[in-house]
Amino acid sequence: MPRDEEAETQVLTGLDFTSHSGTLPITVPRPSAPPDGAVRKTVRTFGELLVTAGIVVLLFVVYEVYVTDWVSAGKQREASAELDDRWSNGRHVRTEPIEGKAFARIYIPSFGADYTFTIQEGVDAATLEIGPGHYKDTALPGEPGNFAVAGHRVGKGAPFNDLDLLNSCDAIVIETADRFFVYRVLPMKEETGSWEGDQGRESQCVNVPTLRDPSVADGGPYGATFGRVIVTPDRRDAVAPVPYQSGDALPAASRASLLTLTTCHPKFSARLRMIIHAVLTKEFQKEPGAGYGDLLRRIGEA
Amino acid sequence: MYAWIWRHLPGPVTARVAIAALLVTGVIALLMLWIFPWLEPMLPFNEVAVDDG
Numbered sequence: 580m581p582r583d584e585e586a587e588t589q590v591l592t593g594l595d596f597t598s599h600s601g602t603l604p605i606t607v608p609r610p611s612a613p614p615d616g617a618v619r620k621t622v623r624t625f626g627e628l629l630v631t632a633g634i635v636v637l638l639f640v641v642y643e644v645y646v647t648d649w650v651s652a653g654k655q656r657e658a659s660a661e662l663d664d665r666w667s668n669g670r671h672v673r674t675e676p677i678e679g680k681a682f683a684r685i686y687i688p689s690f691g692a693d694y695t696f697t698i699q700e701g702v703d704a705a706t707l708e709i710g711p712g713h714y715k716d717t718a719l720p721g722e723p724g725n726f727a728v729a730g731h732r733v734g735k736g737a738p739f740n741d742l743d744l745l746n747s748c749d750a751i752v753i754e755t756a757d758r759f760f761v762y763r764v765l766p767m768k769e770e771t772g773s774w775e776g777d778q779g780r781e782s783q784c785v786n787v788p789t790l791r792d793p794s795v796a797d798g799g800p801y802g803a804t805f806g807r808v809i810v811t812p813d814r815r816d817a818v819a820p821v822p823y824q825s826g827d828a829l830p831a832a833s834r835a836s837l838l839t840l841t842t843c844h845p846k847f848s849a850r851l852r853m854i855i856h857a858v859l860t861k862e863f864q865k866e867p868g869a870g871y872g873d874l875l876r877r878i879g880e881a
Numbered sequence: 882m883y884a885w886i887w888r889h890l891p892g893p894v895t896a897r898v899a900i901a902a903l904l905v906t907g908v909i910a911l912l913m914l915w916i917f918p919w920l921e922p923m924l925p926f927n928e929v930a931v932d933d934g
Contacts, residue, residue: 638909639917646917647921704922733926734926817931843928849927849928852929
C-alpha cells in the first residue's frame, strides 16, 4: 500500500489525535512503523509459494496430457516415414525386428479409418514414447503363440486410450512388410456362456471361438483368456504364449495365434493393467497398389 | 515474493508487464523442456507393460 493512502486511512479511522499539537492534522504519516510485520510477510510468502506449487502441478498435468502428445506425434511421424521407406525399398524378406525400430503397423477400424500407429520392438520408456511396443520375447504377427504389444493410455500419443471401448469381435489389423493379419477380440467373460449360440448372429464373429474347452470345468488352457482382462502389473504371464499358463502348457503346434494388447488401468493410474486378447481370423498377402482401405472393404469394415 | 519481484523490475508499468510476461514464459519453458521430462520417468503414471519386476 502506498504511503499517502495509508496516512489517509489513519485520519479517517480517527486514531492518534491526542499525540498532536492541537491543530487539526490533515495528514499524519506514522514515522517509523514498517508497513508489514515479519509474521505477515512470512505468511504471505508461504501462501504465494503454495499457490505457485499448485500452478506447477497443473502445468505438469498439461505437460503429461498434451505436451507429451505433441512430442510423440513427431516421433511417430518419423518412425512411420522410416517404415514406409524400408518397406518400399522392396526388401520383403522377413527379418527380425530391430530394437526400438518400427516393424509393423496396428489399425483398429472401430476407432476410425485413420487410427494407425507403428509398432516398435521393445517396451522400454523411450520406445513407448514413439508408439506401441512389442514385447521382445513374444511371437511375431501371425505366428502361433502370443503377439503382445504394450501402449500408453494417457499422453505420449495415447495409442491405447480407448481400449476399454473394444467389444468382442472388433477387428485389430496388423500390417507387416508383406501381409495384413486380421485379429478379432475374443468374447468377454460374461459372453462366453452363451457364445456358441450367439456366434452366428454377426458376420464379424465368424472364426471367433471362445477357445475354452467345454469338457473341462475351468475351460482348459485358454480358460482365463477373455476379450478383456484386468490384472495386477506383475502378471507377466498375460503375454505368455498361452496366456496365464506356464510356457510349456501346450505344444507349440496346438497353440492359437493370439494378439494381446496391454495398457494401464484405471485410466491415469498405474495400479492395474488392462489386457485385450484377440485371435487371428484372417491373413492377406499384400497386393501392389492395394492398401489398408481396400483391406477394410474386403473384411467388411469400411 | 511476487510484490518484491514487481518492485525490483525496472522501467514504467508497460515495461514491467512485458518483463514479467517474459519471466513467466521462461519459467514455463524451463518446466516443460527440462524439469518435467527429467521428473516424469520417476513417477508411476506411465507404466503400461506387465512385468515380473
